[in-house]
Amino acid sequence: MTWITAGSLAAWAWLLAGQGFFWRTDVRLPDRAPPARWPDVAVVVPARDEAEVLPSSLPSLLAQDYPGRAEIFLVDDGSTDGTGELARALGREHGGLPLTVDSPGEPGPGWTGKLWAVRHGVSLARARTDAEYLLLTDADIAHDPDSLRELVAAARASGLDLVSQMARLRVATGWERLIVPAFVYFFAQLYPFRWVNRAGGRTAAAAGGCVLLRREAAERAGIPDVIRQAVIDDVALARAVKRSGGRIWLGLAERVDSVRPYPGLRPLWRMVSRSAYAQLLHSPALLAGTVMGLAVVYLVPPLAVAAGALGGAVGPLALGAAAWAVMAGTYLPMLRYYRQPPWLAPLLPFTALLYLLMTVDSAVQHYRGRGAAWKGRTYARPERPEAAP
Structure with a gap:
């Protein structure tokens, strides 16, 4: 013993x-000097049976205070709870950024559902916009009004191809208090943020709830096709970008929160x-x-x-x-x-x-x-x- x-x-x-x-929590967005020109951004939101959380998350995207042009593409991945209809209703009610709601049908062979939805959203964005950046964000993620502006400013000022923030997960119940902070603690232990952010380092990771990705870097890395089978898609995405020569950054969020409840242990x-x-x-x-x-x-x-x-x-x-x-x-x-x-x-x-x-x-x-x-x-x-x- x-x-x-x-x-x-x-x-x-x-x-x-x-x-x-890994145990330090001071890795936050780097230099956020505003760019001379604000690039266009396409926001891609894969959603499957998210009617419970959309009223708390989608309005925050619609209300983004972004100086450039931004458009939202919500992809309904075969929901059975009226997610698509609710998203359209929220768009009409709240206004704000332009919103497109579409569905890609069932995933193709070898694809996970989320990445199939992301692929469809990225294709829509490429066809309809000249967006220089893609914001990939989950349907349960709420953003402060300046979240997109801060992400783009950080990417521009530091020359980053991928900027990802680990959303602050909900902590309200006893089980959430016991398990949720440890989830982020263990993730940071496995993928220390300082190692992820080190240019030339091997460690790569991202937090799938909030990923700002330069469109050129995504095309160079073959995103999302190259990771179509990935279950842990955020880490696979970051590895693909870093392998193709891109610069990535990961840290804890200050303006991004998950609204998904986990009321019990199950x-x-x-x-x-x-x-x-x-x-x-x-x-x-x-x-x-x-x-x-x-x-x-x-x-x-x-x-x-x-x-x-x-x-x-x-x-x-x-x-x-x-x-x-x-x-x-x-x-x-x-x-x-x-x-x-x-x-x-x-x-x-x-x-x-x-x-x-x-x-x-x-x-x-x-x-x-x-x-x-x-x-x-x-x-x-x-x-x-x-x-x-």
């Missing part, structure tokens, strides 16, 4: 200093488990390594503290307490970003256990033929999986 706990503490020492300072569980095994490239070896890593890094410290306290073993107790303290300390900035109380930080091992179980469940569902299921569709393992980050 002493040696295992010492290994956990060593892992936390490395994570603290050697993993791109929808949160589904949110994570639907893509967790795909993230591991459907590899049993990577699954085993991930489970072992999560156990050693997150579960061993509190277990060592409990065992040391009960058995009078000073070594495991001290080492476990130190590792647990570092763990909680790295989580505090994310809790502050989400305006949550600091006492949630010591509960991170329990949250990590839930994520471990979600990941195992994701693999189980995959081998039962129900992997990557979302809104009535199940996606098979891609023929050519993406490389690991």
Whole structure:
């Protein structure tokens, strides 16, 4: 137990200093000097059964205070809840930016539904506008009135081909408080934002809820066709852009929020488990390594503290307490970003256990033929999986 706990503490020492300072939450939009000329922008919104959230999100896009020309293309991906009709009604009611609502029909062979909808929206934008930038944003994302202006200014001022913000997810219920900040914390640990934003670095990622993409960079990278099978489409998109020589940036949002509710554990569980095994490239070896890593890094410290306290073993107790303290300390900035109380930080091992179980469940569902299921569709393992980050 002493040696295992010492290994956990060593892992936390490395994570603290050697993993791109993933735990810091100060990576925000870079220089936002207004450009001399505001380029045209096409906003593409894929939507499937989003009638519940559209009244809170679509008006925020219609109301964008953008000095240049912008147009919205909402693509109804086979909804059964009246999403398309509601979107048209909201457009008539709120006015603002021009809105086109269309549907592409069922996805073509080898396409995921969202990317099929994105493809259709991008095609509409190319046919009807001369947009220099595409804003790809999910139907559950609400934007402050200056969000588009700030994104474009940052892209222009810093010469970026892709600017993506991790939307601030809703945190209202007890389960959301326990799981949602940790979701962003673990994402940043896997894809440290500073590494993503480093020119010439290998790490690439984006947050699919809010991606501003230069149209020329999208065409050069073959977006979206080159990633048509991707379940984790935002990361695949960022990799494609970076591989083709584009400059990308990812950070936390200040003006972009998700309005999608996760009222209980089940929808949160589904949110994570639907893509967790795909993230591991459907590899049993990577699954085993991930489970072992999560156990050693997150579960061993509190277990060592409990065992040391009960058995009078000073070594495991001290080492476990130190590792647990570092763990909680790295989580505090994310809790502050989400305006949550600091006492949630010591509960991170329990949250990590839930994520471990979600990941195992994701693999189980995959081998039962129900992997990557979302809104009535199940996606098979891609023929050519993406490389690991």
